[in-house]
Amino acid sequence: MKTKIIDGVEVHIGSGNIFADLELADADKLKIKTGLVIEIRKALRNLDLTQQDAAKRMGITQPKVSDMMRGDLSNLSERKLMDCLTRLGFDIEISVRPAKTLIGHLMLSTH
Template sequence: MKKRIVDGVEFEIGSGNVFADLGLPDAEKLKIKSGLVFEIDEAIRRLGLTQEQAARRMGIPQPKVSGLMRGDFANFSERKLMDCLTRLGYDIEITVKRAEAETGHLVLAVG
């Protein structure tokens, strides 16, 4: 990582993935899942849903919604999180294309 000094304080510039910066395994997957959870939280707030209403709409128990709102998404697959978003009125598009490099990467684009 690059280091910078601002006003005499040295700091490192992050990679854009806090999970990778922390050295966590499956950092790319965690980044994708956290982005999906962020959008779920935003949708619930925008729609003015209670956790119980959101749970019914997403087809999951209310305690799971509570956990999601607190950032507990370890037991959710990316597919289930995408299903929750579609039930909250989101369209999800997955584009697969050949990578320019030898190894490709995942990108979550929210618009």
């Protein structure tokens, strides 16, 4: 993490992935899952769905929707979250390209 002095205060510049900055395992996956859930939450709000209606539409149980809304992503894979988004009317595009570094990374881009 880069450090900068601004007005005499040491400031740490984030990498753009808070999970990596916190040195959490699977930081890229956590960032992807969180990004997908943010999009799901936006869609549910825009569609004005109850948790029960959202569960039916996404093909998961209402308790899993509740977990998702509370930020518990442990029982939902990236693949399942993508499936939820497609069931809510979103297209998902996966792009693969050579990495600029020795080891590549995962990222989520929303429009």
